[in-house]
Amino acid sequence: MEPKIKETAWNPEIEKQILKQWEDSRAYEFKPQGEVFVIDTPPPYPSGRPWHIGAAAHYAQIDMIARTARMSGKSVLFPIGIDRNGLPVEMYTEKKHNIRMHETDRAEFLKLCATALDDLEAEMIQIMKNLGLSGNFSEYYRTDSEQYRALTQTTFIELWKKGLIYIANRPNNYDWITGTTIADAEITYEEIPTKLVYMKFKIKDSDKVLIIASTRPELLCACQAIIVNPEDERHVDSIGKSAIIPVINREVQIKTHPSAEKEFGSGAVMVCSYGDQNDVALFRELKLQEIVAIGKNGRMTEVAGPYAGLKVKQAREKIIEDLQNQGLVEKVESINHRTPISERSKAPIEIIPMEEYYLKQKESVEKIKELGSKIVFHPPMHKQILMNWLESITIDWPISRRRFYGTEIPIWYCKKCSEPHIPEPGKYYKPWKDPSPISKCTKCGATEFVGEERTFDTWMDSSVSPLYVSKYGHDEEFFKKTYPATIRPQSKDIVRTWLYYTILRCEQLTRQTPWSEAWIMGYGVDEHGAKMSKSKGNVIDPLPVIQKFGADTFRFWSASEINLGYDFRCSEQKIETTKKFLSKLWNISRFLSGFQIVKSDKVFPADKWILSELDKVVSECKKGFDDYNFFVPSTSIREFTWNLFAAHYIEMVKGRAYSDSFSKEERDAAIFTLHKVLSTLLLLLAPITPFITDYLWQTLYSDKTIHKEKFPQQENHEDWTGFTKPITEFNSNVWNKKKEQNLSLKDSIEMAIPDELQQFAKDLQAMHNLKSG
RNA sequence: GGGUUCAUAGUCCAGUUGGUUAUGACGUCGCCCUUACACGGCGAAGAUCCAGGGUUCGAAUCCCUGUGGACCCA
Numbered sequence: 020m021e022p023k024i025k026e027t028a029w030n031p032e033i034e035k036q037i038l039k040q041w042e043d044s045r046a047y048e049f050k051p052q053g054e055v056f057v058i059d060t061p062p063p064y065p066s067g068r069p070w071h072i073g074a075a076a077h078y079a080q081i082d083m084i085a086r087t088a089r090m091s092g093k094s095v096l097f098p099i100g101i102d103r104n105g106l107p108v109e110m111y112t113e114k115k116h117n118i119r120m121h122e123t124d125r126a127e128f129l130k131l132c133a134t135a136l137d138d139l140e141a142e143m144i145q146i147m148k149n150l151g152l153s154g155n156f157s158e159y160y161r162t163d164s165e166q167y168r169a170l171t172q173t174t175f176i177e178l179w180k181k182g183l184i185y186i187a188n189r190p191n192n193y194d195w196i197t198g199t200t201i202a203d204a205e206i207t208y209e210e211i212p213t214k215l216v217y218m219k220f221k222i223k224d225s226d227k228v229l230i231i232a233s234t235r236p237e238l239l240c241a242c243q244a245i246i247v248n249p250e251d252e253r254h255v256d257s258i259g260k261s262a263i264i265p266v267i268n269r270e271v272q273i274k275t276h277p278s279a280e281k282e283f284g285s286g287a288v289m290v291c292s293y294g295d296q297n298d299v300a301l302f303r304e305l306k307l308q309e310i311v312a313i314g315k316n317g318r319m320t321e322v323a324g325p326y327a328g329l330k331v332k333q334a335r336e337k338i339i340e341d342l343q344n345q346g347l348v349e350k351v352e353s354i355n356h357r358t359p360i361s362e363r364s365k366a367p368i369e370i371i372p373m374e375e376y377y378l379k380q381k382e383s384v385e386k387i388k389e390l391g392s393k394i395v396f397h398p399p400m401h402k403q404i405l406m407n408w409l410e411s412i413t414i415d416w417p418i419s420r421r422r423f424y425g426t427e428i429p430i431w432y433c434k435k436c437s438e439p440h441i442p443e444p445g446k447y448y449k450p451w452k453d454p455s456p457i458s459k460c461t462k463c464g465a466t467e468f469v470g471e472e473r474t475f476d477t478w479m480d481s482s483v484s485p486l487y488v489s490k491y492g493h494d495e496e497f498f499k500k501t502y503p504a505t506i507r508p509q510s511k512d513i514v515r516t517w518l519y520y521t522i523l524r525c526e527q528l529t530r531q532t533p534w535s536e537a538w539i540m541g542y543g544v545d546e547h548g549a550k551m552s553k554s555k556g557n558v559i560d561p562l563p564v565i566q567k568f569g570a571d572t573f574r575f576w577s578a579s580e581i582n583l584g585y586d587f588r589c590s591e592q593k594i595e596t597t598k599k600f601l602s603k604l605w606n607i608s609r610f611l612s613g614f615q616i617v618k619s620d621k622v623f624p625a626d627k628w629i630l631s632e633l634d635k636v637v638s639e640c641k642k643g644f645d646d647y648n649f650f651v652p653s654t655s656i657r658e659f660t661w662n663l664f665a666a667h668y669i670e671m672v673k674g675r676a677y678s679d680s681f682s683k684e685e686r687d688a689a690i691f692t693l694h695k696v697l698s699t700l701l702l703l704l705a706p707i708t709p710f711i712t713d714y715l716w717q718t719l720y721s722d723k724t725i726h727k728e729k730f731p732q733q734e735n736h737e738d739w740t741g742f743t744k745p746i747t748e749f750n751s752n753v754w755n756k757k758k759e760q761n762l763s764l765k766d767s768i769e770m771a772i773p774d775e776l777q778q779f780a781k782d783l784q785a786m787h788n789l790k791s792g
Numbered sequence: 793g794g795g796u797u798c799a800u801a802g803u804c805c806a807g808u809u810g811g812u813u814a815u816g817a818c819g820u821c822g823c824c825c826u827u828a829c830a831c832g833g834c835g836a837a838g839a840u841c842c843a844g845g846g847u848u849c850g851a852a853u854c855c856c857u858g859u860g861g862a863c864c865c866a
Contacts, residue, residue: 022828024828027828027829027831028829028831029831208865400796400797401796403795403796403797403864404796404863404864407795407796407864407865408864408865410795410865411864411865411866511863511864512863512864514864515864515865541863542863544862546803546804548861548862550862579805579817580804580805582805582806585797585798586798586862586863588803588804590804592818592819593804593817593818596817596818596819596831597817598831599831599832601831602829602831602832603828603829603831603832605828605829605831606828606829606831606832607828607829608828609828609829610828610829611828612828613828650805650806654805654806654816654817657816657817658815658816658817661816662816665828665829666833669828670826673827673828677827751834751835754833754834754835755834755835757834758823758824758834758835761823763824763826764824764826764833764834765826765827
């Protein structure tokens with residue numbers, strides 16, 4: 020029989036046809052029947068090319084989760100969304116058009132942002148499709164759509180009514196570059212070289228001088244106290260006295276506080292509003308009057324006297340100079356200071372008192388610990404990231420932002436008495452331009468209102484994703500079937516934001532955990548283990564890689580190279596060599612495509628042996644798939660396919676299959692077993708490499724797609740795997756012997772078959788052309 | 793300072809409850825067109841399993857200490 024497959028290598032171009040077939044037949048449509056499996060897919064932010072190759076690998080694996088569930092017989096809801104809220108597009112737009120957001124007409128600015136997002140999004144969707152994602156593209160959602168934003172606002176209104184939201188004026192993390200308050204979760208820390216200045220404070224009515232070391236001398240004007248450790252005998256006689264702030268020439272009291280470390284600097288610390296979070300705590304505890312020294316524009320305020328109007332950094336330089344000129348500096352040290360910076364804009368955080376909206380979270384911590392402990396984490400160790408974060412929560416979540424491209428806070432204030440009013444839930448509101456939906460102030464009866472101008476922190480949107488995909492508040496029937504979702508796949512760097520905030524919000528709104536499992540992936544790093552960044556030039560763009568080698572190659576690389584939860588290295592060369600496995604699979608199939616599919620009731624020893632090994636692979640794969648760890652099935656299948664099936668079994672039964680001197684029964688058993696093994700392998704590989712397996716499946720075994728099939732089950736054959744070692748060793752011995760004797764592999768040779776392999780003798784003889792004797 | 797985690801050939805990685813000769817791949821070198829595949833086959837070289845100590849008949853594996861790296865928190 021002519022082989023059905025003619026080409027000698029898998030051509031990734033075929034992926035396009037298959038993709039079209041999937042789309043035309045709506046192969047992955049979700050029907051809420053039977054056992055439902057819901058994935059709370061992370062909506063990617065379309066930040067433009069190159070997309071991070073680690074992210075592409077991540078999505079490939081999320082698709083494997085979806086396909087695994089489908090092949091386990093579940094109805095899978097695999098939503099596709101695009102995250103479009105937030106800072107990056109605003110900054111991109113400012114740069115692209117050389118404008119400043121706060122100086123641009125709001126409606127005009129939003130339009131520019133939306134246009135930019137549309138372009139970037141189209142490209143992103145195309146990459147996701149090309150990767151072979153079996154998601155619900157026909158209904159993909161955007162987090163800036165009217166519907167999504169209405170949901171964010173509705174949930175806000177619900178929480179407001181539950182009394183979980185309040186307004187407070189308190190010192191807050193402020194990013195002066197983007198001009199907005201940010202939450203603790205959005206801060207990162209960097210070691211930045213800075214000067215530690217040892218300043219001389221004169222003690223009043225004494226000729227003594229107190230040395231105070233600080234990295235923030237520009238805040239001298241906001242100094243309201245000096246603290247020393249009560250057990251520090253060096254300062255005992257200064258306690259209770261006043262010190263004169265250098266340059267500023269104002270008096271402050273010297274107090275005791277245990278937080279002053281004896282080892283740091285001179286042991287005396289100046290308390291200013293606000294150098295860091297510790298200052299905030301001290302101001303509260305010691306009931307000090309705050310002085311706002313830094314304004315929203317990142318410049319010193321008028322209280323800084325001669326330094327007013329200078330940027331913080333300039334003011335620092337200038338005041339150090341002045342201190343030195345007046346002989347008020349003992350010394351200056353250069354140190355690396357761990358500085359809080361904004362994750363997004365990289366600006367150093369200033370702590371400035373601002374009036375913001377807060378969502379209560381402190382009182383939910385214990386409840387969330389309890390819910391968190393019930394969520395199954397893959398891998399389990401990453402649960403610790405959540406638990407550590409819960410331990411460190413000290414303040415409520417500031418949710419308002421002074422930005423434009425986000426969901427508007429749906430509030431109107433009475434023009435007369437400033438009483439805030441919230442509208443009816445269910446609609447999307449834009450208070451900065453919409454007329455007030457409230458006609459009369461509930462407090463004073465006035466009829467004129469002013470809309471709130473601020474927007475929400477984008478995590479307010481993202482944290483309701485499981486509610487959005489299950490149509491919370493829209494379709495009660497659908498919601499019941501799809502909420503809570505099954506699994507949240509995401510990367511480990513956003514556990515303290517996206518994962519945490521989602522549990523918090525869903526608990527507050529639904530009293531339930533949003534999903535029963537969380538699947539946490541590591542970062543993609545470069546081939547030397549360094550973080551990829553545009554400035555280092557070690558970024559790999561996944562798009563050309565996928566185009567060159569095909570999505571299946573990329574996916575198989577991702578599965579076989581990434582151990583769940585750990586960081587993984589990316590190199591184009593590694594991806595390229597992965598392609599060889601697909602070639603191997605292709606050629607095995609090409610060989611088998613020359614043999615008709617037959618049924619056979621009887622199998623022979625070699626067949627029993629390989630089926631027994633196959634059974635082992637099936638069981639190992641099941642374990643890996645159950646844990647959504649695709650490293651396990653991909654490596655186990657590759658090793659079996661290459662090193663046992665192709666190298667030994669196929670060679671052993673080739674003679675039988677071509678039927679030179681074998682009975683029909685023997686021949687059929689071989690062909691039956693060959694097809695049985697290959698079809699099983701294709702099914703096991705289908706979630707990992709959906710294109711090539713579907714093509715081969717439809718060419719060899721069925722007129723329907725492989726992706727509607729179920730996983731093969733373990734058959735519990737008699738265990739023949741003990742023969743693996745003797746068989747492979749014997750074959751190796753023969754090959755070596757022939758080599759030694761300079762024989763070709765098809766040449767005849769005289770060699771004794773070991774006793775334990777006697778039952779395989781006929782196949783082995785044919786395989787090696789052994790002389791009987 | 794606290795936490796999590798990692799350390800196995802030139803490189804990447806496996807190694808279940810301790811148990812003969814430590815897995816596989818990439819790369820390197822040699823030989824080979826063999827009725828699926830040269831995008832292939834066969835073979836070879838390459839590891840003091842980070843260091844030190846302990847438990848044990850026996851440790852890459854368990855325990856302690858240290859060193860080095862990554863990440864998180866204060």
